[in-house]
Amino acid sequence: QVQLVESGGGLVQAGGSLRLSCAASGRTFSRYTTGWFRQAPGKERELVAAISWSGGSTYYADSVKGRFTISRDIPKNTVYLQMNSLKPEDTAVYYCAATGGVVLTTMQSEYNYWGQGTQVTVSS
Secondary structure: OEEEEEEOOEEEEOOOOEEEEEEEEEOOHHHOEEEEEEEOOOOOOEEEEEEOOOOOOEEEOOOOOOOEEEEEEOOOOEEEEEEOOOOHHHOEEEEEEEEOOOOOOOOHHHOOEEOOOEEEEEEO
C-alpha cells in the first residue's frame, strides 16, 4: 500500500506560481509511476502531468506544456508539480496518484493509489 498526501495548493493571481508536493509513505514510492490529475467544477478529472518511476520519462497535457514541471525527489519520497504562469482555467482540485506499472501510463484507470486532493484557485 502507498499513502499519498498532497500539499501546496492555495489562491494565487493569474501569472503567479505554486508548487504542489505529493508525499508518499508505505511501500517504496520510487518504484511507482506518479501522476498529477485535476478536476474543475463540472468537468471530468484529467491527467496534467506524470513521471515514470525512474524520472526518465515525463508526460504533460498540452494545456500545461511549458508552464508546469513534474519532478521527483526519491530520498524524500516526494513528487512535485511546479506550476508557473498560472491561468484562471488552471483552477481545480489537484490530485496526486500512483501506479505500480513500470511504464508511464496516461490511463487514469491504471492509477490505483490516490491522495485526497488540494485546491488550486487562480484569480483573474
